[in-house]
Amino acid sequence: MNFLERLFLPPQASTHAKVVDDVFIFVTWVNIIFFVIVAAAAIFFVIKYKRRGPNDRTPHVTHNLTLELVWSIIPLFIVMIIFFWGFQTYMVARIAPNDSFEVQATAKKWLWAFEYPDGTRSINELHVPFGRPVRVVLSSEDVLHAFFLKDFRVKSDVLPNRYTEVWFEATKPGEYVLQCAEYCGKDHSRMLGKVFVDNKADYDRFIAEGPADWKTMPPAELGKMTYEQAGCVSCHSLDGSKGQGPSWKGIYGSTHQFVDGTSQVVDENYIRQSIENPQGKIVKGYEGIMPTYQGLLREKQINGVIAYIKSLK
């Protein structure tokens, strides 16, 4: 990346990034040239034609057709170049190659859920194999969101009534940020995800076991990470304050009263049921708005969440 690219643009991590950045840099040069002309002329005229006295006489020039045509047609020509270039590069980004690796992404307030070709699911982290174009088919369960990968220069709104899509091919394996770019309410700015572009071995391991670092992680720590990444944090507080769901502080071993009048002690089995079938028992004073996490969390994560809740005294 050259100086201007480093100044204005994030790292180029997809094949498409360079294509977009070339247009960006071209426009930057056009802008620099025009701005320098305007600013230099304004400053020069202000100094050169400074008023000398009340008797200054100025020429009465009303117009000059040739000059006006020149300064209309030259910019018109330049903006048409930008238009065609911008459109042509846009169309490239619209049509995913036929052999693309396909992932289904679902957005909801305020998390990203991904479903892989083999049925594996993950939350807020997208693993894709390196070396293949990736097509992400997007849909929303509630309001508008936008799927924005700045390092790949791709973005698309995510709609509740229609599928939209993006595609990209990463140029190097690594970890990239996914941001929601369409305002969606309270935790819009925390609706972040990570895209892992994995080597084949890493990707296969992910499909088999979930991310590698889980193996060595203490369960409570894995639970804390799951709490933050799977979206629990949006509704369940850790400090005892009431959110859209009950706080997790000190609930292990306490007794929950339910809207149907029954009650139960919060233990391992109850926590597991609440994760897999949240509508089964709804705590008094709350609405049953939690989605099921069945199939979304691996065994290790559920155990981790239970261990984490136990640790919150």
Add this chain to the structure above:
Amino acid sequence: MANATSTHTHTGTSQPQLNYLTENTSLKDWLTTIDHKRLGLMYLAAVMAFFFVGGALALLLRLELLTPKQDFMDSATYNKVFTLHGAIMVFLFIIPSVPAALGNFVLPLMLGAKDVAFPRLNLASFYVYCLGAIMALAAIIGGGVDTGWTFYTPYSTTTDGPVGLMAMAVFVLGFSSIFTGINFVATVHKLRAPGMGWFQLPLFVWGIYATALIQVLATPVLGITAVLMVMERAFHIGIFDARLGGDPVLFQHFFWFYSHPAVYIMILPGMAIISEIIPVFSKKTVFGYRAIGFSSVSIAFIGFLVWGHHMFTSGQSDLASAIFAFLTYLVAIPSGIKIWNWLATMYQGSIEMRTPMLYAMSFLLLFAIGGLTGLYLGAISVDIHLHDTYFVVAHFHYVMMGGTVIAFLGGIHYWWPKMFGKMYNEKLADIACWIIFIGFNVTFLNQFMMGSQGMPRRYWTYLDEFQRYHIGSTIGSWILGFGLVMAAGVLLSSLRKKEYDAGDNPWGSRTMEWETISPPITHNFEGQPVLRHGPYDFRVEPTPATVAGGRH
């Protein structure tokens, strides 16, 4: 040059002549006035009050964004504050700012008219504005709204809070805007002074006229959209809600069908002011009068056909995106033409850098940046990356604030001596202008950088890598805020003067509003003024201000 003072006298008497400020000064006289000048001042006070509120909210937002963690407001509050900042600035400040405040005051004077065509409608427009403002305030007191000023569905139809009331406030404010527009169109058509043809109109009038046409033609769509959105919330009629068979993207089409032309409602009057200031302080006739006038009208026309460029990522068809991008670049040309014309006007001029001219130069540079950065956003592939980032925020602030607001401030400094007959301290006003210029650039250049680096807008927290830009932007906002307060202080302190010391035509202008005394009498002119020379004809001496018993 006429250098009349406060002691204009009727022939044969020694009583000081009453002007529109000193005649009939009871509260009731003010509240029921149909004098366009008083209504202009009342609008000026109202829009400036909202500018202050909107600006204070912006400073709070910037302060919260100093660090990525929570500093003093939680995300829900932040969302309400940025919604209010946008809604207040757009609907209560910028849209009425130049047309309703300065336009009301200046337009009839420029035409040599005694008032606007429909003075009572003008008064009604002000009260409708007040009603809309009260409804908006009620919505704020009633819990606030967190939809963003754009009210995108389905978020806006499902979120809590008095969204319906806020949308109805926008609906009502739209009528105020329509009334003003109708009034100005009729005034320009019917009340021009004898001898004043369409091509002897000051360019300010051309700009306001083009704006008024957009106000009349586009604002009803906003009203209909607001009503549909409220109906959707209240009765679930299924226009925009996907679950009921509606289409949320349809809302965006409706909304931008108004709100893109509204961008020109905001910027054309700013350009119109600059087209007055630059010839006057260059003492040279404006270059390409017809080109500037026609470019205003063509911007107004093409501006109706580009709304889809706000929606390149929305999933609209690629063909639609292509057409909208193409038309967007076409609209860039007339804007560019204006810049060349202003520069050509300065060429070989006799340039005096008084305060209004300083603002005009500030406008020229800031608007150039605002306009040129639009070239990125019209290139669809680049827009995909930049859409909904701080780059867009910076771009439209360069156009709206660096363009319209700076021009508005320039216009206030230009017409202030006419409005109040008193001159402000120009040295301090110049310093304030510089501080505003510097603060503005520090604030928003940082936002360009973070935006193209990938910082999304409407974010309460952000990735650590963006913090350095946020710190810069927040510091800039303090400089900017200080400059604006200083400019207001300099202007207002001039009102404490006992004497009318400004003179009738302090800048040596050639347009007709300077051919009456400062401040003008209630009926603007003694008798009917007649056009003696073109609006920018600096070959002739300015026509002196009329006093009683003078020329007719």
